[in-house]
Amino acid sequence: MSEDAPRIDKWLWAVRVFKTRSQASQACRTGKVKVDDQPVKPSREVQPDMIIQVHWGPINRILKVKALLKNRVGAKLVSEYMEDMTPEEDYKTLELIKKRTGFRPHGTGRPTKKERRDLDQWFDNWD
Numbered sequence: 001m002s003e004d005a006p007r008i009d010k011w012l013w014a015v016r017v018f019k020t021r022s023q024a025s026q027a028c029r030t031g032k033v034k035v036d037d038q039p040v041k042p043s044r045e046v047q048p049d050m051i052i053q054v055h056w057g058p059i060n061r062i063l064k065v066k067a068l069l070k071n072r073v074g075a076k077l078v079s080e081y082m083e084d085m086t087p088e089e090d091y092k093t094l095e096l097i098k099k100r101t102g103f104r105p106h107g108t109g110r111p112t113k114k115e116r117r118d119l120d121q122w123f124d125n126w127d
Contacts, residue, residue, distance in 0.1 A: 006070045008033065008052070009042035014072045015082045017054060017063065027054065051085070057123055058097055059090040 006014070009024040012033070018024040024033075024042070031039040032055040046052075050065045064083040073081065111119065 004068060005045035005047060006068055007042060008035075008040055008044045008046050010070065011046040011065070011068070012052075012054070014069050015063075015078050016072070016075060017056075017061070017082075032056075057094065059086065059094050061086045061090075 012024040013021040027033050028042040034053040052063045054061045062085040067081045
């Protein structure tokens with residue numbers, strides 16, 4: 001294992017694809033993260049110019065590694081380390097799905113515990 005190359009779960013967390021490293025590791029273990037159309041383990045090393053596919057809700061995000069990093073960076077710096085190659089149509093489709101599925105309008109406050117569970121279940125059904 002190279003000292004310079006970080007693990008894929010740590011890199012995905014560092015560039016803010018996942019909120020926690022545990023979520024990134026779990027996504028790798030469940031086959032939601034792929035390199036060359038092959039599921040990867042959380043310990044897989046990341047290399048520059050590597051293309052990573054992440055099954056994220058109803059879409060598959062395609063990410064290109066620009067540079068390596070080990071520590072989490074601010075949202076403004078993410079573009080220096082990652083290029084999002086996901087087609088715009090996928091993001092438009094995601095927005096359309098959000099509008100059709102009864103997502104809460106902006107400014108209506110926090111969802112109740114039941115609404116939160118329903119939203120989580122809806123996202124889990126896309127896997």
